[in-house]
Amino acid sequence: MHLFYPPTLKGDNNPHTQGEADPYLNYPYGCCGQEVPGPCKGHLDLLDTDEGTPVVTWAPGQKVNFTLSGQQIQTSQENPVGGTHYGGSCQVGFSTDGGKTFKVATTWQGDCPLRDGTTDPSTQTFDFTVPGDVPSTERALFAWTWVNREKEFNMNCAVRHMQNAEKLNAPLRRAEAVAFSSRPDMLLDIDFAGAPCHSQGNPVELQFPDPGPDVVEGDGEYPLEAPSC
Template identity: 30%
Template structure:
């Protein structure tokens, strides 16, 4: 009994440590943040993101879609004006992995296409060469280009590839409104790296902060417009929404319908040559009947403050928790856990990690626009 209690204590400390690792976007209000009581109400059927600081993928696997969640808030969290400078703040969860490359980008088409408006390459969060996990900077002033188009359903994204530790990709998104006079804006397309085996690979920097700068310099130029159109790669079946309208994935697909392009009957998505992501459990399956998570095999841990991984019964690799050593104690193996995001919470089940970058928008349904909120320029988060 004492051994079991001691094991539970160590495991509890590991989970507590995991909840305080990495960084996350604080302001503007990121989708489903548990730390911002002034944010819009989360959409029906969704849950607060208690793992908001976790990566959405590694070079080996993908755990969540771009932005983490594809269903937006019902209204913008903040309103910005083109040509001004906005302050972006981050929440310190204790590990910045020696800095790395950060991109700040906008999407006018619901998250299909992201155009970069600001880079913090090499030293994001640390300000210079560093081997530290402690942040030296947690806020940035982002100049908004003067020729940005207007849009009240714009997605603001922060993306980060860390310098030290596991090869991970982090991304948070906020729903914003922009007042502008431009008809379109051209800039670099956001680089998505270390996000599944088919994405570009950025290795550990090992002190060389020029690592992967060539990839960022090679980003192609794309053009976005206030009507929501983006010039860039769009997978078949993604053009089923009105431009500039918030949209959400609808799992109730009618097989054979015009919207059933690249869609699994279970609500997943796929694309030729890019693998697939299963959706919610099939009716009649054990998981569907019980609602239980698929059991996982033991995690493996390291002491770098990075993700542990577990495998589902079919061999898929699933990120499960962030588990650094806590006060010098490395969590033991075996250690069991369950995925934070269940299908009901807007995430994916344990066996839903694809072997390639996902293609979203299985079936996109326009969400009726609510009455515009009072104009405000800041998001007050705890």
């Protein structure tokens, strides 16, 4: 699975992608003989280029959504149709310092991707609220991560413009119990070769050790357990 909306860096539906789309967006980190990329599937270097032009504009405190897809990317390179793995656990967050740090916005503890959904992005929509005190910036990163019961890790990033709420006619900023700068970092080093953390895998789903203040609890079909780090 990969981030479909907002369109991820090097996605085939991203209007700013130049040349071939990334043929490995549906693959987890470290799969298939590939070297483990850095954050954002290794595409952080595109942030300040034409390919890093923002694909969405959100305001602090705005209610927004993202979608996931496992459908095959139309490239000439190998990229199989993905699969939901019948759930897992996910996080989304933001980086306003060029990818040096990623702060958690919302955590889904289980049932992500949605078990009753398919690989079609119209069946994999997730609502959340942008933290009300995210700094406004022209180019920042929205990140999605996923750990499934097969102990696989995936991450995609989209570039967004964080606009002033009044200019977007969006709701006013909400008061945050935890300041954006004090929110926990997203868990990025897990379930690939050389990672310091590893999830328990089947038959449990990941319980993030520091999920942040905004948590969506799963459906309870699988128990939750913290990783070993």
